Amino acid sequence: MGVVVMGVGICGAFPTSSGLSYRELIAKAAMAAYEEAGVTAEQIEGAVSCEEDFISGYSIADEYTPDQLGMVRKPVYTINGDFTHGICSAVMQIQTGRFKLLVVEGYSKASNLLTKDEILHFALDPTYNRFGLSPHYLAGIEMQQFVQNSVFSAADVAEIAARSRRRCLGNPLAPYGEKLSTADVLGSRPLATPVTELMVARPADAAVIVVLGSEEVALETASKPVYISGTGWASGNSIIERRAHYVSRGTQLAAQTAYAEAAITAPESELDLAYVADLYAHRQLMHMEALGLGPEFLPFINPDGGAQGMGDLFEATGGARFYDAVRQLRGEAGAHQVEGAKTALVHGWRGLPTDSCAVVILDANGGSHE
Known part of the structure; x- marks a missing residue:
C-alpha cells in the first residue's frame, strides 16, 4: 500500500486530568509523535481529526485542531468515528499522491462530562429508540441475543472483563x-440485564497522535517504520430494529476488505496479535467471531488490557489500541510485550447504537506474512 506509520504519541490515559486542558493533551501527544517520526510540525501537510462536537462541547470543534498540532493554513478533515476510521481516511489521502505526510488525531476529555449517558441518548432515534431509559439497554439486548446464538455464556463474557482488567496491570x-x-463482574451493579457495570469500559482522558507518510518520505526520517498492509471499514444496518444483534456485520465486511488487501487468508495463523474493540465485554467476543478469531486466540488479543483496562476514550479508543500495536511490533511494549510479534490487527468500533467498524493490518516487515 506504500503507507507507513512514522511515529506515534499518547498522553494518558487518566481517570481525570484537571491539570491539563484537552489542547495540552493533544499538544503533548503530538510532540512525542513528531519526535519519533523525525519531522517538524511545519512539514505536516494536513490532519485527520476524529472527534464529535457533542463530546467536545461546542460546534465545529475541529477548527481548534490545527493550533495544538502546530499547523498553519493546512487542511483538516474531520471524522465523527473511531480513530481507526481516521487511519483509513489518511491512508487513502496519501495514496492519492496529493499528500505525503499526514497526522491522525483523536482525544477524550471525558472528565469534563457530567452526564455521559445523556450524550449517548442523542445517538438514538428520538421517536422509536430513545425511551428515557439507560442507553445501555441496547447492549443488554445484544448480550442476551449473543449468548443465545453463540457458544458463549454470561460467565464467559464476565471472564473477558476480568481478564482485561488483570492483563492491563502490566500496562503503565x-x-x-x-x-x-468472574464472580466479581457478574455480581456488580446491573446496568441493562445481563450487562453489569464491570462489563462496561469506564471513561478516561487521553490524546493519541499518529504520523503517517508515504514510503518514500517515511524511510528518510522514520527510525522504526511500521507498515500498513490493509484497511477496511463498514457499517451494519443503521436501523436497529432490522439488525441482528448477535453479530457485527460491520466488522465482518471491514475485515474482508482488510484481509484481502493484506493477502491474509488464515488470520489465526497469520496474525501475531489483535486489538479488538471491547467497550462492552460481550462485544469483544462478538467482534472476535466476526474477525475469524476463535477463543484459542484470546492470549494474543488486547495485551494492553483494551478499553476495559485503559478506558473508554471516545473517538481515541481505537487510537490507544493502534499505539500499543505499533509498540508491540517494534518490541517496545515492556511488561506486556508479545514475543516475536510482527503482524497485528487493530479493530475499531464507533460504539452503540452503531455497528460502524474499521480494521487496520500492521506489519513490521513491509507486508510479508511468511
Whole structure:
C-alpha cells in the first residue's frame, strides 16, 4: 500500500486530568509523535481529526485542531468515528499522491462530562429508540441475543472483563487495572440485564497522535517504520430494529476488505496479535467471531488490557489500541510485550447504537506474512 506509520504519541490515559486542558493533551501527544517520526510540525501537510462536537462541547470543534498540532493554513478533515476510521481516511489521502505526510488525531476529555449517558441518548432515534431509559439497554439486548446464538455464556463474557482488567496491570498507561474474578463482574451493579457495570469500559482522558507518510518520505526520517498492509471499514444496518444483534456485520465486511488487501487468508495463523474493540465485554467476543478469531486466540488479543483496562476514550479508543500495536511490533511494549510479534490487527468500533467498524493490518516487515 506504500503507507507507513512514522511515529506515534499518547498522553494518558487518566481517570481525570484537571491539570491539563484537552489542547495540552493533544499538544503533548503530538510532540512525542513528531519526535519519533523525525519531522517538524511545519512539514505536516494536513490532519485527520476524529472527534464529535457533542463530546467536545461546542460546534465545529475541529477548527481548534490545527493550533495544538502546530499547523498553519493546512487542511483538516474531520471524522465523527473511531480513530481507526481516521487511519483509513489518511491512508487513502496519501495514496492519492496529493499528500505525503499526514497526522491522525483523536482525544477524550471525558472528565469534563457530567452526564455521559445523556450524550449517548442523542445517538438514538428520538421517536422509536430513545425511551428515557439507560442507553445501555441496547447492549443488554445484544448480550442476551449473543449468548443465545453463540457458544458463549454470561460467565464467559464476565471472564473477558476480568481478564482485561488483570492483563492491563502490566500496562503503565492503563488506569483501571485490578484483580477481578468472574464472580466479581457478574455480581456488580446491573446496568441493562445481563450487562453489569464491570462489563462496561469506564471513561478516561487521553490524546493519541499518529504520523503517517508515504514510503518514500517515511524511510528518510522514520527510525522504526511500521507498515500498513490493509484497511477496511463498514457499517451494519443503521436501523436497529432490522439488525441482528448477535453479530457485527460491520466488522465482518471491514475485515474482508482488510484481509484481502493484506493477502491474509488464515488470520489465526497469520496474525501475531489483535486489538479488538471491547467497550462492552460481550462485544469483544462478538467482534472476535466476526474477525475469524476463535477463543484459542484470546492470549494474543488486547495485551494492553483494551478499553476495559485503559478506558473508554471516545473517538481515541481505537487510537490507544493502534499505539500499543505499533509498540508491540517494534518490541517496545515492556511488561506486556508479545514475543516475536510482527503482524497485528487493530479493530475499531464507533460504539452503540452503531455497528460502524474499521480494521487496520500492521506489519513490521513491509507486508510479508511468511
